[in-house]
Amino acid sequence: MATEERDHERRHYERFNGKTYGVMFRKLGTSSAAEVDAYHTGKTVDISKGGMRFETEEPLEGGDRIQYFVDSPSGKHGREGTAQVVRAEQAGGWFSVAVEFQA
Numbered sequence: 574m575a576t577e578e579r580d581h582e583r584r585h586y587e588r589f590n591g592k593t594y595g596v597m598f599r600k601l602g603t604s605s606a607a608e609v610d611a612y613h614t615g616k617t618v619d620i621s622k623g624g625m626r627f628e629t630e631e632p633l634e635g636g637d638r639i640q641y642f643v644d645s646p647s648g649k650h651g652r653e654g655t656a657q658v659v660r661a662e663q664a665g666g667w668f669s670v671a672v673e674f675q676a
Contacts, residue, residue: 593617596627598641601655615670617643624656624673633661633670641672 596615615629620643633639635658642653656672663669 592646594620594646595644596625596629596641598629598631598639600633601638601640618669622674624659624671626669626671628664628667628669630667632663632668633658635660637661638675639672 594617596617597612598615599610599612613629613631615627615631618626618628620626625643637658638655639658640653640655643651645651655675657675658670659673660671661668
């Protein structure tokens with residue numbers, strides 16, 4: 574079985590890519606007062622009902638929890654909530670971050 578087929582089988586939700594949306598987020602569970610109030614920005618690579626992948630200049634690590642807001646195309650009904658980082662990889666000056674949305 575090809576790797577692509579196995580990856581597709583692991584997914585519970587269809588991914589949507591092709592459009593880029595702005596992401597604003599902050600780390601949760603940190604003891605640093607500066608980090609609690611610090612919001613960072615990024616842009617989506619793909620997004621689904623269960624999670625998203627985005628690029629940011631802010632380093633994140635697997636297991637980090639974030640509070641996020643994703644812009645909507647109309648600017649009226651964005652998505653917001655909390656998520657857990659499941660993967661973060663550095664690529665040049667950017668970090669590619671995959672998160673799973675939490676209920």
